Amino acid sequence: MAKDFSTRAENYSKWYNDIVQRAELAENSAVRGCMVIKPYGYAIWENMQAALDKMFKDTGHSNAYFPLFIPKSFFSKEADHVEGFAKECAIVTHYRLKNDPEGKGVVVDEDAKLEEELIIRPTSETIIWDTYRNWIQSYRDLPILVNQWANVVRWEMRTRMFLRTAEFLWQEGHTAHATKQEALEETHQMLDVYADFAENHMAIPVLKGIKSENERFAGAVETFCIEALMQDGKALQAGTSHFLGQNFAKAFDVKFASKEGKLEYVWASSWGVSTRLVGALIMAHSDDNGLVLPPKLAPVQTVIVPIYKTEEQRRIVSEKAVEIKNRLEKLGVRVKFDDRDTHKPGWKFNEYEFKGVPVRIAIGPRDVENGTVEVARRDILKKEIIANDQLDQTVLSLLDDIQHTLFRRALAFREENTRTADSWEEFKQILDEKGGFILAHWDGTAETEQKIKDETKATIRCIPLDDDKESGKCVFTGKPSEKRVVFARAY
């Protein structure tokens, strides 16, 4: 097979970029740091949105929409929050252009300066909590369970397709509760929703945990996360759920009258996942032949490629293909019949392989004669000839099997690449030679974490939520520790 793209071993980041480009997921735009998400890539995101949106609705949430622009003053109300985002905000200062008096194009009209600058949202806590103040007076107004699908802007220095771009798409849930307990339960519930989505839809195993102080969301009391491991041994945060305590309620003066008639501050949570998940999907499953997609999120689950020489053969084969397409669609399968005469079958095989279509069906004159079809699966690149009357069942079980095979494969990879380190030497050696997750003891201080980061670039991805307590000594300082935490180099 002709190869004109990189392999993972040759150059992992080039391999990633090649897949994004060649599979037509996205491309760089004329705007620095911003990408164009192409139809095929956007279709994956839409499938993610559809599944997540249903899960949000099923847990009682409703969608709403808040402004893109946030008055600058809002940001200064929560101290940690400002500090966390100040360095990456885009700011609107003017509202009008005019013709350049020098004659070329348009220039900013300096007379149209805004009284108060507007920040383009890097996240919406401030504008939403300013709004919630008006929505909440009594315990009867609680809880508020709102989600919004939106774009946000964080002015990044270094960007990578899907993983880090200046503008990205995401959903952010913002909830308000009468009690700390309820807000915490919500935080955990949504973390579970994310883990469920990652594992059962994306087929990516994730670790659930708590972020260390250094990695915590600016303004949160506690940040929970799901962490996934990519094929190059680096970790990727796939979703976060924050317990915000009463921080934003206090900053925006959001109080409610309790049953007892006392005025109390509202408790909050926020949680989000972004188009970064598309990047995770690529890096978790794809191989040196291109993209590999889990059936549940694949825009096309099964593609039918006709094979023929003469017009007569084309007619016969197409007729059969259309019949199969209709049959499979009735079963709920997303099918594409590629009847373009402008490309040859071999070309199409490579095309769909590169685009990660889980199942491919090829039908030629021989098949029509014999009552068979050729069925190929993308995950393990195997194909077989089966009888036409077994096709429905075969495709359904193949889709199911591919979904599970991808998960098992990713899980096996993570297990192979999760190691314990009990000495500093061992820690550094694993990191340099193998990467992956490292389970090690840590003395619990931000200073130690920072020193480890400075020396190795590895950070604490999370403090696992499981209750495996084990006393030991910090891998860096030797001070006592009661639990292992997860270290890794991360995206």
Add this chain to the structure above:
RNA sequence: CGGGGUGUGGCGCAGUUGGCUAGCGCACUUGCAUGGGGUGCAAGGGGUCGGAAGUUCGAGUCUUCUCACCCCGACCA
């Protein structure tokens, strides 16, 4: 913002001790053959050489300025 690099048809590149019609691969168009894993042959279309100024008989090539993008660092989902 610090260090390094690159700008030449849609994409990837060559050409750079100044020299005449600026070239190659892929892609594109047309025709014929081909069609069960990226098809072959033939013909064809397409370029202000990032921009500006300068040196020169002559600039893709030299000089100065400028713009853009990429890579490495600090920051981050």
